Amino acid sequence: MDKNTNCTLTVFTPAYNRAHTLPRTYESLKRQSCKDFIWLIIDDGSTDGTAQLVQEWQSQDNGFEIQYIYKENGGMHTAHNTAYANIHTELNVCIDSDDCMGFDAVRLILNKWESVKNKNYAGIIGLDADFSGHIIGKGFPKDMQETTLSGYYAGGGKGDKKLVYRTDIINKYPPYPVFAGENYVSLAYKYRLIDQEYQLAVLPEVLCNVEYQEDGSSKNMLRQYLRSPNGFAFWRKICMQYPQSKKRLLMDCIHYCSSSQISHHRHYIQESPKKLLTVLCTPLGWGLTAYIRRKEKKWSNGDENEK
Known part of the structure; x- marks a missing residue:
């Protein structure tokens, strides 16, 4: 894969048979006012035409580069391992294949990072909201400028939050382990290790709109x-x-x-x-x-x- 060193951010999306929801992720990226990012799709063994869909998008003038990697199905954590091994931008953020990048989120991320990048943060922590704009769980206390993910929850925080990490920091720690015949390891493994050494800069803005599949x-x-x-x-x-x-x-x-x-x-x-x-x-x-x-x-x- 050619390295694009001009962009600051990689938005990566693990996808497994999500050709029916991936288009809304794509549309949310097209709507971004700032196109200083690469979209990296990690296809975790899809059989539903995801590859053909992405090829069509790659042939269009979207204002941003789309990279695509296919791998055998192994679960979300293995898709993250593949993503981290192939990201060459300074920052990265995961937007799932049934979610949308928040309104103007790329610009918000990059503006925040420009103001704190010299403070040795591991990255940025922002908010998730549902498709109606309601914050998932709780927001951040007004005076909170920095935190760790585990520290946020220990202090009474609730709900999923959007994490933007420095690529060099996320790759400083071991990859997610793979156990034969299994397809789950908590993504929080790397985050917990990072929390022991680094803080995250708090960005009290919605960076991702999520949809939870409640049934089952x-x-x-x-x-x-x-x-x-x-x-x-x-x-x-x-x-x-x-x-x-x-x-x-x-x-x-x-x-x-x-x-x-x-x-x-x-x-x-x-x-x-x-x-x-x-x-x-x-x-x-x-x-x-x-x-x-x-x-x-x-x-x-x-x-x-x-x-």
Whole structure:
């Protein structure tokens, strides 16, 4: 892939069979007043004509460069690994394939970055809103100029936020691990590591409009616990290394025990960063495992009855 070093920002979009929603992401980028960005699409094994759609857009004069990479399906975290390995601009931001770049968001990002780029921030944290313009979760306190992502939530913040990272910082930390037969590792893994060394500059503006698929969200998460237990155990271990609070530490330990039990990992206590707590939480982990399996069986039977 040719390196375009003239742009400051790469907007990257992981896509898996989203040819029906990707056009609205594209249209939101066309509407940007500032075109100082590259759009990088990481096709995570789509079979719905995504490639042909992107080829059509690449042939048009959009005012910005569109780059496209196809890879075998491996889950969101592997798409992020591929993106980070191929981004050469100073900044990057992920806009999902069913979301839209916020109104004038590129200009807002670049103006903010110009004013803080010499302060050694890891990047910028902005707001997500729904398609009606309502902020997801909570905004930022009026006097907040900088924060970490985990610090924002520990201080009572809520809802997904849009993260714009320096590419050199995001690549300073190890890529997301890949576990055979699994397709999930929390994207927050890298963010939690970055939080230990860097702050983010706060930009209290909407940078992305998102649409959540509410139907089946809980069902899908519980199924992920069963389908990707090593990925979840890995993330919970990171959370225990860098806990947000005593309450969260306890919850993460219980989940670590459960995911390790689901994956039949015998040495999870020895490998835990909190060994005594893990011993104490093991019975609670078995209880959570039983709950997950019972719920999944109930939902699976319901799905079969609907066919």
